[in-house]
Amino acid sequence: MAKTILFQGDSITDCGRVRDDNPQLYAQLGWGYAAHVASRLLADGLDPELRFINRGISGNRTPDLYARWKIDALNHEPDLMSILIGVNDTWHEFYNRNGVEVERAARILDEIIQWTRRVLPSCRILLMEPFVFPIGVANEAWLEEVKLRAIEVRKIAARYNLGFLPLQERLEMAARTAGSPEYILSDGVHPTLAGHQIIADAWLEAAAPLL
Secondary structure (H helix, E strand, O other): OOOEEEEEEOHHHHOOOOOOOOOOOHHHHOOOHHHHHHHHHHHHHOOOOOEEEEOOOOOOOHHHHHHOHHHHOHHHOOOEEEEEOOHHHHHHHHHHOOOOOHHHHHHHHHHHHHHHHHHOOOOEEEEEOOOOOOOOOOOHHHHHHHHHHHHHHHHHHHHOOOEEEOOHHHHHHHHHHHOOHHHOEOOOOOEOHHHHHHHHHHHHHHHOOOO
16 A cells, blocks of 8 residues: 655645644645545555645646655655645636646646656556536636636546546536535535535545555
8 A cells, every 4th residue: 555645736735734744743734635435545545654744735727746746745755645736837828817728738747747757657646636616716617617627637546547536527526416516616616615525535546446
């Protein structure tokens, strides 16, 4: 089983994590899906050697992730890493015209994967599908663009034979069951506690072959 697991992404991964590398200080995982995943694996494995690292940073776009990839990913030498990125590439464009086009973001993510493969050839990678609901801060135009980003992420996962975690449909189904999209994504982007648990459950299913 993977001993060091790294979570990478933006605010959906960050979730108020404490910037402290003390392995006993689990507040460094934040309160979102990363903490839910770690809790489940720690309880199931009862393995004191398991190490979990959260390096999500709120507001990050794909090029921001690339800029810090060496220090915040490669230098940790994880056995398994998951990456959830993309919604801010859309958000920043709609709010301050500093977004990242779908094709450019895909090229950068592709380079991140190639770089990781060169430096850490044995590291397993799980790409997570970006998602959004057209409520709160988002709208239908966001949804259409994020869906295009999701297609590119899926293509990259297939190109390099990586794990892929689809989330948009799963979260939409949960919202329909709850009768409220805000029950799953509070503002159209950020998951609620229920949303994070759904993502964590999906992560554990998708990552099972990689663990």
